[in-house]
Amino acid sequence: MDFSFEILPPLKGNSIYKVFSVVDRLRQFNPKQINITSHHSEYIYREQPDGSLRRVSTLKRPGTVAVAAAIQNRYGIQAVPHIICRGFSKEETEYALLDLNFLGITNLFLIRGDSKGVITPTDQSQIYNDHATDLQQQVNLFNRGIGLDDMRIEGIETPFSYGMACYPEKHEEAPNLASDLRYAKQKVDAGASYLVTQMFFDNQKYFDFVEQARSIGINVPIIPGIKPLGRLSQLNVIPKVFHCDLPEALTNELEKCTTDEQVRQIGIEWAIAQCRELRDAGVPGIHFYTYMASESVEKVAREIY
Numbered sequence: 001m002d003f004s005f006e007i008l009p010p011l012k013g014n015s016i017y018k019v020f021s022v023v024d025r026l027r028q029f030n031p032k033q034i035n036i037t038s039h040h041s042e043y044i045y046r047e048q049p050d051g052s053l054r055r056v057s058t059l060k061r062p063g064t065v066a067v068a069a070a071i072q073n074r075y076g077i078q079a080v081p082h083i084i085c086r087g088f089s090k091e092e093t094e095y096a097l098l099d100l101n102f103l104g105i106t107n108l109f110l111i112r113g114d115s116k117g118v119i120t121p122t123d124q125s126q127i128y129n130d131h132a133t134d135l136q137q138q139v140n141l142f143n144r145g146i147g148l149d150d151m152r153i154e155g156i157e158t159p160f161s162y163g164m165a166c167y168p169e170k171h172e173e174a175p176n177l178a179s180d181l182r183y184a185k186q187k188v189d190a191g192a193s194y195l196v197t198q199m200f201f202d203n204q205k206y207f208d209f210v211e212q213a214r215s216i217g218i219n220v221p222i223i224p225g226i227k228p229l230g231r232l233s234q235l236n237v238i239p240k241v242f243h244c245d246l247p248e249a250l251t252n253e254l255e256k257c258t259t260d261e262q263v264r265q266i267g268i269e270w271a272i273a274q275c276r277e278l279r280d281a282g283v284p285g286i287h288f289y290t291y292m293a294s295e296s297v298e299k300v301a302r303e304i305y
Contacts, residue, residue, distance in 0.1 A: 002285035003301060004080075004196075004223070006035040007294075009067045019067060020074065022294045027075060029301045032285060034071050035109055038064040038082040065096055069103045079105055080163075083139070084113030085129040090138060090148055093129065097142050101156060108162040109196070110135050132164060133183075136190050166195040166222065168209035172243045177212070185218050194221040196287050199238075201229075201270065202247045203277050221284035226274060228296040229267030231260050264296060271300045279304055 005026050010018050023034060068079035083096060100108070112132045129135040143159035145152055164187045167180055174180035184195060195218075200206055203224075210222050229238070235254050239246060246254070250270055257263045275286055286304075288297045 001279055001304065002032040003029050003305070004033045004035060004285060004287045005031050005290050005297065006037060006225075006287065008037050008291045009063045012062055016063075016067065016070060019071070022290065023071060023075060023077075025294055025298050026290070026301070027077065029305050031077060033078040033080045033107065034075075035080045035287075036064050036068045036071070036082065037291075038084045038113070065099050065103070065105075068100075068105055072103075072105060078107060080107045080109050081105065082109045082111055083135065084111050085132065085135050086113035088129075089127050090129060091127075093135065093138060094142070094148055097139065097160070098153075100160070104158075106158045106160055108139065108160050109164070110139060110162050110192075111165050133186060133190065136162070136164070136187065136192070140191055161193050162191070163194040163196055163223075164192040165198065166209070166213075167198045167243075168200050168205045169198070169244050177209075181209075181212055181216060181218070184213065185216055188218050188220050192220065194223060194284075196223045197225045198244060199225045199227045199242055199289055200244050201250055201274070202245065203274055205245075206278070207281070223285050223287045224278050224283055225287045225289060226271055226278075226300075227289035228264070228271040228293050228300055229254070230264040230293050230296055232257060232263055234263070267293075268296050268299050271296070272303045275300060275304045 005023075007019060007022055010016060064081045068081040071077060072079040081096075081100065083093060088096075100106075110132055112135075125134075129138060139160055139162060141147070142153060143156065145154065145156055147153045164184075166184045166187075167174070170177045170180040171183075174183065188195070197206060197209070206224050213222060229235075231237075232254075235246070235251065238244065250266075253266050254263060257266065278286060288301065290297045
């Protein structure tokens with residue numbers, strides 16, 4: 001069973017050794033790859049003593065490219081940096097692609113990214129990629145040696161391969177699952193070599209999604225994304241933020257909990273059961289969302305490795 005683990009780069013000013021400590025815990029499972037998320041800075045307007053407003057960055061996780069390079073160099077594990085649309089211009093994306101090409105990091109994960117806190121004009125398609133498929137087109141052109149403004153790019157010995165996201169319970173902006181599946185097929189037809197699902201807690205929704213995807217000609221691996229629950233607040237936060245349902249059997253148990261530790265134990269047990277069923281069904285691998293749950297993920301992975 002192939003595993004991949006998705007981790008966060010450190011907050012600005014924090015040590016990369018916090019990232020290494022997570023990888024040290026999880027490399028025992030011989031992961032196929034380590035994904036490193038990418039984050040735009042989030043901005044708020046803070047009132048000044050004179051009554052004026054000043055734009056202030058409130059969340060900074062720089063270093064996705066550098067962290068990917070450090071992991072691949074230190075551990076010899078394939079690092080997969082996330083490349084996102086939101087908060088980054090096409091020029092900034094091109095610089096990242098150039099850096100990754102120089103570093104020999106050739107597998108990417110392309111995603112639109114969260115719009116929270118982004119102050120980006122929506123009507124400047126010449127400057128920004130609005131959708132993941134727009135970003136995909138930029139990467140495809142780069143692979144052909146074509147940069148922005150038709151600049152020639154030399155020395156691309158290994159073109160980028162990449163995966164993209166899919167949503168068993170549909171993307172929040174999709175009118176229905178059928179249209180979302182067509183969008184996923186568009187990604188695959190344009191070059192995505194695999195898809196990774198948003199987290200889900202009901203395996204039947206994954207199985208149904210894969211069946212429907214195959215029926216419309218999506219034949220690349222569809223890798224299930226799993227995250228063990230670990231906090232009382234997630235009973236309400238997870239469905240709101242990630243737009244996925246929690247099964248009634250799971251919520252019934254969570255509603256009995258009075259501490260995060262009780263939730264964490266239920267989350268581990270539920271994820272183990274999910275992963276066993278997925279493994280037995282022959283899924284192509286399991287992708288773990290490890291942020292704020294690396295210890296739980298380690299316990300889950302140990303049971304099914």
